[in-house]
Amino acid sequence: xxxxxxxxxxxxxxxxxxxxxxxxxxxxxxxxxxxxxxxxxxxxxxxxxxxxxxxxxxxxxxxxxxxxxxxxxxxxxxxxxxxxxxxxxxxxx
Amino acid sequence: xxxxxxxxxxxxxxxxxxxxxxxxxxxxxxxxxxxxxxxxxxxxxxxxxxxxxxxxxxxxxxxxxxxxxxxxxxxxxxxxxxxxxxxxxxxxxxxxxxxxxxxxxxxxxxxxxxxxxxxxxxxxxxxxxxxxxxxxxxxxxxxxxxxxxxxxxxxxxxxxxxxxxxxxxxxxxxxxxxxxxxxxxxxxxxxxxxxxxxxxxxxxxxxxxxxxxxxxxxxxxxxxxxxxxxxxxxxxxxxxxxxxxxxxxxxxxxxxxxxxxxxxxxxxxxxxxxxxxxxxxxxxxxxxxxxxxxxxxxxxxxxxxxxxxxxxxxxxxxxxxxxxxxxxxxxxxxxxxxxxxxxxxxxxxx
Numbered sequence: 133x134x135x136x137x138x139x140x141x142x143x144x145x146x147x148x149x150x151x152x153x154x155x156x157x158x159x160x161x162x163x164x165x166x167x168x169x170x171x172x173x174x175x176x177x178x179x180x181x182x183x184x185x186x187x188x189x190x191x192x193x194x195x196x197x198x199x200x201x202x203x204x205x206x207x208x209x210x211x212x213x214x215x216x217x218x219x220x221x222x223x224x225x
Numbered sequence: 226x227x228x229x230x231x232x233x234x235x236x237x238x239x240x241x242x243x244x245x246x247x248x249x250x251x252x253x254x255x256x257x258x259x260x261x262x263x264x265x266x267x268x269x270x271x272x273x274x275x276x277x278x279x280x281x282x283x284x285x286x287x288x289x290x291x292x293x294x295x296x297x298x299x300x301x302x303x304x305x306x307x308x309x310x311x312x313x314x315x316x317x318x319x320x321x322x323x324x325x326x327x328x329x330x331x332x333x334x335x336x337x338x339x340x341x342x343x344x345x346x347x348x349x350x351x352x353x354x355x356x357x358x359x360x361x362x363x364x365x366x367x368x369x370x371x372x373x374x375x376x377x378x379x380x381x382x383x384x385x386x387x388x389x390x391x392x393x394x395x396x397x398x399x400x401x402x403x404x405x406x407x408x409x410x411x412x413x414x415x416x417x418x419x420x421x422x423x424x425x426x427x428x429x430x431x432x433x434x435x436x437x438x439x440x441x442x443x444x445x446x447x448x449x450x451x452x453x454x455x456x457x458x459x460x461x462x463x464x465x466x467x468x469x470x471x472x473x474x475x476x477x478x479x480x481x482x483x484x485x486x487x488x489x490x491x492x493x494x495x496x497x498x499x500x501x502x503x504x505x506x507x508x509x510x511x512x513x514x515x516x517x518x519x520x521x522x523x524x525x526x527x528x529x530x531x532x533x534x535x536x537x538x539x540x541x542x543x544x545x546x547x548x549x550x551x552x553x554x555x556x557x558x559x560x561x562x563x564x565x566x567x568x569x570x571x572x573x574x575x
Contacts, residue, residue, distance in 0.1 A: 134235045137303055139252060139260040139380035143296030144288040147363040169518065199520045201468070205330040223391075 161188075164216035166204075167196035180220060183215040195219075227266030235260065251385055254375055254400055258302040268299050271295070273310035274574055281314060282321025282558030285328040291317050295381055296373075303401075309351055309366055312428055313373045316341045319430035320374070320567035321494065323490040326565045330432045331384045334391045335464050337562035338398035339374045340433045340474070342547070345416050347575050348405040355405035357551030360436065371401025396435045407549045412477035412486030416547040417569050422572030428496035431474060431545075431567035434463060437558040447485040451495065451557075454481075455502035456564060457558040458544075459537050462536075469514035469522055470561035471541045475499065476557040478550040492546045500541040504534035520564060 163184060165177040170211075174196075181192045193216055197204055212219055233250065236242045238260050247253040259265070270277055277294035284291050293314060306332075320327055320339055330337050343353045343366075354364040362368060384390040392399075408415050408501045416429040437460075441453040456472050465471035475495070477485075485495060509515060510529035519525075525535055537560075538544060545567060561567070 134238060134260065134262060136235060137232050137266055137298045138299045139261065139295065139376060140287075140289060140379055140383075141292060142290050144283045144290055145517070146288065171518065180573055199564070200518060201329045201333065201520075202326060205519075 136211055140179050143223040162191045162216040163209065164212050164218070164219040165192055165194050166212070166219050168221065168223045169197055169200040176222045177220060180222075236331050237266055237522055251301075251388075252380060254371075254372065254379065255448065256400075257391055259304050261298045261301045265301060266294075266298060268308070269307045270308035270529060273297060273300075275310055275314070280319045284321065284346045284377065285310065285381035286389045287381065289381035289383065290378060291321065291381050294415045298374040299376040299380055300369070303369045304365070305369040305373045305374050308575070309370055311365075312341070312343060312347070312351065312574060313377075313427040314574070315432050315570050315572050316374055317377055318325040318518060319570050321426060324566040325430065325432060325568055326533070327382075330562060332376065332384050332389060332391055333532035333562065334393045335514045335562050336392055336394055336396040336399075336434060337432050337565075338396055338402050338435075339371075339378070339402040340398070340429075340431045341370055341374060342409070342416070342429040342431070342549075343370075343403070343426070344415055344429065344569075345406075345571075345572065346423065346490070347426035347572055348408070350575065353403070353405035355407040355549055357409075359404040359549045359551075360402070360406070360557065360567045367403040367405070368401060371403035373378070373529050374403075375399060375401055388569045390468060398433070398435060402433075404476070404549050406547050407551075408459050409480060410482070411548040412482055412547075414544070417571075421568055422569050424569060428572050428575060429567055429569040431559070432562045433474065433559045434465065434562060434567045436476075437560075439558050440554060441556075442554045443479065444484070446496075447488045447490050449482055450481045451498045452502060454556060454558060455499050458499060458503040458560065459560075460560070461505055461509055463537075463560045464515060464563035465560040466510070466537045467519035467521070468561075469520045469565045470566055471538055471561045472545055473499075473503070473538055473561065473568070474545045474547070474557075474559040474566055476547060476549050476559060479548055480552070480554050481556050482548045493541075495546050496541040496544045499544045500536055500538070503537050503544075504518055507533045507535055510535060544554045
């Protein structure tokens with residue numbers, strides 16, 4: 133047998149995960165719709181958001197990036213973390 | 226399989242065994258690799274002068290830590306001789322700079338590839354081909370440096386098509402794309418010097434679309450050659466046309482460069498000519514492509530004249546002019562993926 137090195141290496145520390153999943157029912161939960169600015173992302177998110185409002189009664193907050201090709205700014209990610217319990221992201225061509 | 230987090234085992238180095246292990250783990254670019262055994266890596270680290278624990282950057286989306294050790298493992302797998310490691314290290318450092326937008330590059334649907342350009346005295350000393358066929362196969366340095374970058378993006382960054390890399394078609398340059406500046410055939414100062422990078426050798430990293438050949442066999446005056454180049458740069462289907470951050474590398478063959486220089490054109494003159502002539506009418510840009518998804522400057526939205534001709538880059542400086550290749554009359558237009566900037570760094574430790 134031959135032993136060889138992995139080409140992947142270690143990963144940087146990821147963002148902490150919440151231990152508890154938020155209760156997904158009722159207006160106490162705010163859900164973020166995060167539009168990545170691809171051509172049909174907003175349409176997809178709005179349809180899903182409408183279903184969530186109808187079935188679960190959640191509140192929706194909307195976010196977007198300036199354009200599709202750049203990552204979200206740290207400030208925006210921090211704001212979403214403060215304002216909503218869950219974020220739905222869509223990338224849709 | 227007997228393994229631990231930091232390694233893997235093989236029955237043998239027979240091609241079938243190596244292919245099977247790579248396939249099981251989703252590694253490799255589909256071509257044979259050099260197996261990074263313990264002995265080979267130790268020898269590579271010593272010969273290359275790598276500092277194993279030094280962190281070069283973090284590669285998204287996997288957020289892999291690109292230490293010199295893991296980059297060396299990938300360079301070794303790519304068949305890279307150890308003396309080329311400083312070039313690979315500098316290119317990885319460049320691609321991890323924020324302006325390169327590596328997170329976007331690694332996840333886009335676009336066909337983006339890292340183009341490495343080597344400049345200066347290291348070109349000849351390390352065996353890079355800056356002349357005939359510089360973009361093509363046949364030179365160990367060009368082939369393995371380009372391939373090493375791809376393996377780092379795949380293994381450390383986790384970019385595998387259909388999983389985290391959403392590239393719709395990809396492009397052949399994703400196997401490896403490394404050229405060298407042909408300074409002896411350049412009628413102007415070196416490319417890094419033109420940017421203010423003062424070093425004996427340097428490395429440029431540019432995330433690009435597929436290159437476009439721009440041949441002009443008949444022109445005897447600069448405007449012929451430059452209009453040919455401009456016509457290839459002005460492409461409504463290019464992602465770069467709609468991105469204000471985009472750059473366009475104009476890799477001129479020595480004969481085209483000599484023709485324009487002999488008529489008094491400086492590098493700056495070439496940039497200004499292309500900025501004025503590589504344009505598309507507003508009405509054409511309003512259909513298809515990335516119409517409505519652009520990141521243009523406000524002034525490009527202000528006028529509503531459908532015949533207004535808009536530039537394909539934001540500023541004349543964004544035409545990046547350098548000379549590479551050998552005899553013949555074929556230059557190359559290399560447009561950027563779009564929202565990314567090239568990075569040129571001094572080559573150290575080579």
